[in-house]
Amino acid sequence: MPQLSRLSLRPLVIAAALAFGALPAVSPAQTTPFVATDGTLLNVSAQAEARRTPDIATLSTGVVTQAADANAAMRANAEQMAKVVAAIKAAGIAERDVQTSGVNLNPQYKYGDNQPPTITGYQAMNNVNVVVRDINKLGKIMDALVATGANQINGPTFDLDEGKKEAAYDEARRAAVEKAQARAEMYAKTLGKKVRRIVSISEGGNFAPPRPMPMMAMKAMDRMESTPISPGENVLSVNIDVVFELGN
Secondary structure (H helix, E strand, O other): OHHHHHHHHHHHHHHHHHHHHHOOOOOOOOOOOOOOOOOEEEEEEEEEEEEEOOOEEEEEEEEEEEEOOHHHHHHHHHHHHHHHHHHHHHOOOOHHHEEEEEEEEEEEEEEEOOEEEEEEEEEEEEEEEEEEOOHHHHHHHHHHHHHOOOOEEEEEEEEOOHHHHHHHHHHHHHHHHHHHHHHHHHHHHHOOOEEEEEEEEEEEEEEEOOOOOOOEEOOOOOOOOOOOOOOOOEEEEEEEEEEEEEEO
């Protein structure tokens, strides 16, 4: 019987040894793919810009009211804000370009020495974000908002229509590629080599808008011809990294 037991265990021992031997001792780390080449790899970074006059403006406007009790503050705010919204619609602003950004009601406190704070009234705020797609009308629209009761205006900030923005980025991309190509040719010529091919190209971009106008918090505004607006230029820049292969 002992002999039979040793014989019956032998296949199991062999199978286990084969199984463990088939497993790697350490799992190999995944390596980054590399490009097989007999040439020289050159990494070139290039940046280019496209400038456009913005055609869209965004501003935040609203009403702040105060009253002795919360209901009175909210009612007064609603009445005044309704006039502001009516002025926005009268200016031809589409509903899709008007979005409420916040409605707030906060107690106002009086603080005294060695005294707990006491509520003296309430402040209600209602603000909306407005997109103006005709910048030439922006000054008059802002004046109309104040004339109808808006006492908070923040902005404007300027932007481009999406189609025009993408076209401007494409212009910057083409200029960046040409700049990278010219730089690679310069390096190759200096080294007595030629540019064989582009191995890889990657892009990163950023958008540098003009500085917005400062916030205006207004209790009242004297009538003017129109609030002057200067949209300036938007600068759209693209950064690319290109790997070239140089050879003889």
